[in-house]
Amino acid sequence: MAKVVTAKKACVVNPLKMSQPIGGALAFMGLRGCMPLLHGSQGCTSFALVLFVRHFKEAIPLQTTAMSEVATVLGGYENVEQAVLNIIKRTKPEIIGICSTGVTETKGDDVDGYIRLIRQNHPELADFPMVYVSTPDFKDAFQDGWEKAVTRMVEELVKGPVNPARRDPTLVNVLPGSHLTPGDIEELRTIIEDFGLEPTFLPDLGGSLDGHIPVDFTPTTIGGVGVNEVAAMGHAGWTIAIGEQMRAAAVALENKAGVPFRLFERLCGLGPNDAFIAFLSEISGRPAPLKYRRQRGQLIDAMLDGHFHLGGRKLAIGAEPDLLYDVGSFLHEMGAHIEAAVTTTHSPVLENLATEEVLIGDLEDLETQARGKGCDLLVTHSHGRQAAERLKIPFHRLGIPMFDRLGAGHKLSVGYRGGRELIFAVANLLIAHREDNHQVAPDSFYDSRREWANDSGAAIATVQRH
Amino acid sequence: MTSLSATIKDVFNEPSCAKNATKSEAEKKKGCTKQLQPGGAAGGCAFDGAKIALQPFTDVAHLVHGPIACEGNSWDNRGAASSGSSLWRTSFTTDINETDVIFGGEKRLFKACKEIIEKYDPPAIFVYQTCVPAMIGDDIVAVCKAASAKFNKPVIPVNAPGFVGPKNLGNKLAGEALLDHVIGTVEPEYTTPYDINIIGEFNLSGELWQVKPLLDELGIRILSCISGDGRYNEVASAHRARASMMVCSKAMINVARKMEERYGIPFFEGSFYGIEDSSDSLREIARLLILRGAPEELMERVENVIAREEARAWAAIAAYKPRFKGKKVLLITGGVKSWSVVAALQEAGLELAGTSVKKSTREDKERIKELMGQDAHMIEDMTPREMYKMLKDARADIMLSGGRSQFVALKATMPWLDINQERHHAYMGYVGMVKLMAEIDRTLYNPVWEQVRQPAPWDRPGDSWQDRALAEIAEEEAEIAADPVRAEAARRAEKICLCKNVDLGAIEDAIREFGLTTVEGVKEKTNAAAGCGACAIKIEEIFEASDIVGLPTDAQTIAAE
């Protein structure tokens, strides 16, 4: 049981956290033909664009209502209306997803009301899909924005209630948390399909931000889950929610269309995937395909090989709650000790992390704790690079943003294969670090001998040394 | 009027700003804040611009007062380089929460300053204002003043909340903060007749260091660089320099001009991109220093260095000329680099397929026109598909642009090189230009392009996505060409003014209807050129090229008689 504490500082130093609206915007990028729209000043959108482009190395669809100083005072109806009209004219989207920002929330813009008014004033838009989510910058974090956006998508887009008799048990809804990569989504799609089930992912970043070459250039998202497919999610036999953050959306889906759900807090590591495979077996009525029996064996093999390197490591890890819990727990299961854990926002899973304390804080906190506790493995997003350099310890990049390495969108942590890959990545990092920094030399053990000596009497050490 | 709006107004009255010179009084009052189009592409905000301009000061703590969005989503994302402190890369933000929004964030800001000083003890803190605290009325100027007094340390307010305007404005407001609170507050340890300021150079990828050795060799001292690899005490003593060089044509012209006004430091606008530009700049530095009393022999030494460096660079570049023969470059960039890079590319024998000058001022454009002659093909607002077609038609062999547009080129499997801020290579001075050529060569002749253009095993000939896209474009074009009504509609639909979204047709109609003869007239009737003003030149071209004859107005009829 971990104690969850919030850092008491007036000044955040080296933020771990990113803002809610862009978490919401990323969720909208998992819808097909979607144009996410931030209701706020242009700069917020510009920063978000740069961030996602650097992370995914893809063109990113994202628009702004371009609120000027005057508009923020007067209220943003006109800006939202104009933005919607312009986007429809220019990019012909299938849906527009709107997230508020700090600026428009401070004024208290009633965007739901604006949307009603837009529909009234432009009858041709009466049925045009628009989903709004309130995501003030000065509250919560990236993961919360994603959570709220997906919940709103369910509330707005899923048709219900559905007669249970018309439900198709081979259809499965999957609600992935923001901690899963497009690569994770693809892996899950394969696994679920291998059980003869047909998954619908909401959102589906696997289809949109997976780096495939588009057939033509479209300014909106390509791939992703279509509005019609979301509408039909009520017909599925089950919903699988991944990460505690997806509970709200799963509950909303159950309330709206009566689809029962099963929530997997984790999908990284052996135990969680055993549970997942067992569940798929159960709902599909099929035994686990041979492939997964082999993959399980490979994971176990990797765990055995990897534990030599990970066992006893003192881990400092900073990530959003679900990612922290998922990957942190797995590294703990591999023998690492979670000495320092920092996260961005509250979540019930934090208490279950195998460590003493989880701090809602920043990378300065993580760095300070890592130094104080002598950690020898740092795991966090790319912004941890400065801390790693100062601490001179191996650094594994995890989460968004990952702008200084390639393949962020394809990093795998789910499934038996995901665990295997993670172990190899971290263990190789540790091996390389040791080779670069800790080659054994004739005098390597003098220091430790001296340490022992210090305990019993410094004189001996000096004698031995000479 | 609040002090911020007064400052903004003052910045817009900047007489040295080429963009403003072309504006009427009424417009100047409205300012450069081009009305952004909701649902149009987003550029950086004023806060972004202010931070770009100041963050390269390496030993300063840069504290962003606002919710997590402004700093948390964007920190450590610029490639400026430091020869000393790395404090500038440490991110500080007040990350204000709901309670702060309700009760005000000033206390938190003050405490934040205190924490920073206790933990990091920097020579100064720069405090950046953002939108939300500006809305709720947090007075950062007052907080900074109180903190300065209490902690006996410069705490400098940078009042450029994002929503007051675009990046350019932020650059200038950052300059105002330096002028108001920093420059002239410290005396340099010593001065020499060879002390200069370099203004508007951010040392991206360490590019300044491609030039600095030459200055060192000549005994020219950079007293202060604003702001690349700069230190607080240097900029604070920048008022003792003998001359200034303005590197980025617009970013901080107010700083250069006001320093001339206040301290009598003459400045020139120059560039170290391109060989000739570099030589010109060195000469200009020498000229101004001599003017201010440096020994005349400086010029001779400068000429010797120029001769040596040019000979070396030309020899190195000559090696590329045969390889670049017949190769065309598509250059998409804005601002200073448009023209300076154009010059450089031409020096290496590359042809220009066209250049977009979306963010440039009219003056930049004219420079490009000069450089490229009448063939200059301005590409203002190419859609990705058009851009692809252009590349594909081999009208361009390589695209040079900023990081954000790279995916168009890469997905079109066409060579691409980053020349804006996210690039990893430095291209300044003589060395830099050779480096740029090496990079272009490396990119152009990489065998990977052959590889990635191979059809997939399942592709039938002529049925790859590239072929289909091209076929679609060709089909559309043919259809349009075959239909005079549509052809005319397409011609008229060309966007002339991007800020105000005015197309060619509307302008032609207005010219005809009102018998317009001037850009001013067109602006009045159509609102075109009422934004950033960069399209004025295109409107002039409409006048030049078109045979639209306005209905003679009464006045004209009378005059003709």
Ligand code: SF4
């Ligand atoms: S526009 Fe305003 S709120 Fe948005 S990033 Fe810029 S300063 Fe921050």
